[in-house]
Amino acid sequence: MTNIAGTIKSIRDIFRKDPGLSGDAQRIEQLGWMIFLKLFDDKDKEKEILNPKYKSPIPTKLQWRNWAENDEGITGDELINFVNNKLFPTLKNLTVSADDRLGITIRQIFDGTNNYMKSGTTFRQAINKLNEIDFNSSKEHHVFNVIYEEILQGLAAKKDTGEFYTPRAVTQFIVDMVNPKLGEKITDPACGTAGFLVCAIEHLKKQVKNIEDRKTLQETVTGSELKPLPFMLSVVNLITHDIEVPQIENGDSLSREYNSIKQKDRVDIIVANPPFGGVVGDGMETNFPLNYRTKESADLFLILFIQLLKDGGRAGIVLPDGSLTGDGVKQRVRQKLLEDCNVHTIVRLPQSVFAPYATVNTNLIFFEKGKPTKEIWYYEHTLPEGQKAYSKTKPIRLEEFEPIKQWWKNREESEVAWKVPIQTIIDRNYDLDIKNPNKKVEEVVYDRKAIILNLENSFKKSLELLTELSTTEK
Secondary structure, three states, rough: OOOHHHHHHHHHHHHHOOOOOOHHHHHHHHHHHHHHHHHHHHHHHHHHOOOOOOOOOHHHHOOOOOOOOOOOOOOOOHHHHHHHHHHHHHHHOOOOOOHHHHHHHHHHHHHHHOOOOOOOHHHHHHHHHHHHOOOHHHHHHHHHHHHHHHHHHHHHHHHHHHOOOOOOHHHHHHHHHHHOOOOOOOOEEOOOOOHHHHHHHHHHOOOEEEEEEEEHHHHHHHEEEEEEHHHHHHHHHHOOOOOOEEEEOOOOOHHHHHHHHHHHHOOEEEEEOOOOOOOOOOOOHHHOOOHHOOOOHHHHHHHHHHHHHHEEEEEEEEEEEEOOOOOHHHHHHHHHHHHHHHEEEEEOOHHHHOOOOOOOOOEEEEEEEOOOOEEEEEEEEOOOOOOOOOOOOOOOOOOHHHHHHHHHHHOHHHHHHHHEHHHHHHHOOOOOOOOOOOOOEEEEOOOOHHHHHHHHHHHHHHHHHHHHHHHHHH
16 A cells, blocks of 8 residues: 555655745645546546446546556646646536536536646656555545545645634534434535535444445535635545535535525535634625624524524534624524524633634534524533643544533533523523633632732842843943
């Protein structure tokens, strides 16, 4: 088995030699579409063996095997010309029928993607390196996840791309608690690179018993992503997790007219980390009823989620503190949430969970649509003993959620858990930012005399040091 981590690292080193590529985001986009075409061709080969009538949506001449697979294949200017003047224009304008989801997805990916490489020789080196990976090997499949997370964390460190990535432990915990069942419709309307959807797919795979179940799984997981790079990565991510035709829309979920969402569009489960702190696109808020119009993306997504859920539908989402509090529209959005849904649990996370690219405090909100909230359980997730903050090298880990999982089934108040009746929340104008009342705070008794004495002593020491320094200077 090739060392995939090593292979990807070598490719990135090769990229650094190319004058056309600047910055990590471009390198990841370049690597992304190359992996996409190679992965797609590997999967095509598998399908051709299983079904001799299968025909790839990618034209024969543009299949990876026919221009990239041979290590002695086209290189230099010929390669650059082929990619820029044949490959990209053809795939961007792929002729596909309206029901050919895969063809449409390929077209959308290449419409939002670029070839940045200028040196055909460097390009050939990178291609040959990528050819060392066989995506059809099941062993490689697992390792690809690791690489994938490497790539994403590389992206996450960049300020403007942090929203693509939710820590794996958080997505896993949310999916575990929402506990999707095979046959339920699952969606993430702001899916980024599809971290939540992949967790849901892995969760559902354990319930698959036969071909029929597999078909159900393929058809019930959907998502939507606006930005071209995470959209492409989400498609790659789903294909590596054996979803043959990823049901990912390339578009803005908020552009949908709120009242156009009817019963047939509704879903059983939403797992999501909607973009927050962002301002929505021009005029997007006009798709929503007058009293919920706002420019704050997290609040509009929350309204959308409520509308998208079926009665009895369940959601587990990430929301910033800013969505739990505030007047006006914010208050009306929260009131709607509490009246239309049973918000049964709010897990309060420490500030640094999304470090280094987001420092706002976040919460995991779990609710079920169709019954009003009567009481909310809060649970304060604390940092591991001796750790001051999470970081890129010390992220939040799945084991840390174990105590919450134990508590979940058998809830009791404790130093980290407390229950709030709905009346208290109504009296607070639906403010949900409720601090832990059971936290033991060590009392600090201020002794004024002691403080003054300490200050005098430290001034005295400073003066002595200054005197000493000035005499040695002379």
